[in-house]
Amino acid sequence: MMAAGRAAERGKSVLLLEKNPDLGAKLKITGGGRCNITNAEEDEQKLLGHYGKAKSALHSPFSQFGVKDTFSFFESRDLPLVVQRYSRVFPKTERAVDVFRVLEKYLKQGGVEVRTNMSVKKIKAENGHINAVVVDDKEIVASSFILATGGKSHPETGSTGDGFLWLSLLGHTVKEPTPAIVPVAVRDEWIKKLAGVSLPAVRISFFIEKKRKFILKGDIACTHFGLSGPLIMNSAGNVADLLHEGMVTVEIDAYPQKDIGSLDKLIVSVFDMHKNKSLKSVWNDIAPIGTGRALLPLLKDIASDTRVNSITKEQRRQIVDLLKALPVTITGLMGYDRAVVSDGGLLLEEVDTRTMCSRKYANLYITGDLLHINRPSGGYSLQLCWTTGYVAGNNA
């Protein structure tokens, strides 16, 4: 939509083909329906650092349409933006559909012809030149073609990876896509029982065969299949690597700000206040908020109806050890249906990022999730779409 709108703004005659009945299915579910539209990192070096190895190739397109341009593009079209935690930017209305409406209007104002329910099946090319796309056995010709068919995450929104196949058939190199920015599946029932509960500001250590591999700090969320939340989703790539090495176990420190001694003191003070009560009846004063009694069965040697005044120092230590290292076993990454983006796609070396033009076809432009550019969650994906879409539309 950004690419089509920009090309039309330049006076080009633009036809936008969409296989769904409506445009923007994925855009409308971004950020849980709130749309994390960009990231307000002001330092461009730092911002581009979030795109990994693609950093150097992105200077040019970001200089043509960067974060500031995203702000002015949407705000000048009556969509005020607000910066929230971790520099994430949302429309003030917190409605992704309002972002969609701005782009819809952009298309209308430029006179873009939109044809929905039009699934492109094939791309026809000859001698480094794209001649036509094939829809319903009919060829549609044009002087330039912009591919914006997305990646493979949430295929129900229409992104089924068609563009990866076309690009491969055209002789481009496409890194096999895998789900990225994705939650993880776990074996442990206690996590699944806590579906919907967030554990803020925890510290998680990841292990392979008891060897600590890395530690992360931040907020996590329990789901009916495992663990989610930005911290988990952004480390999915590293977890995928670990899963190749062996069984991945995790320890969640629910109280990273307290050392063993001060957590024990907290427990002693709770026990002192409720001397004749059972462990289960005071448990909520000890366990992380929202976890209820789900963690109690993990205390193998202490019955939940034990009176707190009979709990020994060693048993207290077991409670401390549990809360400082809640055990979880990761069984794998979730699939495309839960991934924010797919890792993989067209190798950036094969695109002139100053124009987003293919280096093999002089009239083919490639944008957004089709490109092999790793990035975390936080608005970086949509910013990449605005940037590459604008630059493609500016040059096609």
Ligand SMILES: Cc1cc2nc3c(=O)[nH]c(=O)nc-3n(C[C@H](O)[C@H](O)[C@H](O)COP(=O)(O)OP(=O)(O)OC[C@H]3O[C@@H](n4cnc5c(N)ncnc54)[C@H](O)[C@@H]3O)c2cc1C
């Ligand atoms: C649940 C979820 C939440 C997200 N939240 C955020 C967020 O808050 N912030 C952020 O920065 N990023 C977010 N993302 C990532 C972001 O949505 C994507 O990076 C972005 O939508 C990619 O845009 P795109 O134009 O490349 O492709 P898409 O948005 O996937 O659009 C591709 C379009 O091409 C159409 N198409 C595909 N094949 C064909 C064909 N053969 N013929 C015709 N049309 C076709 C599809 O129907 C689709 O409409 C989220 C992703 C998901 C799945």
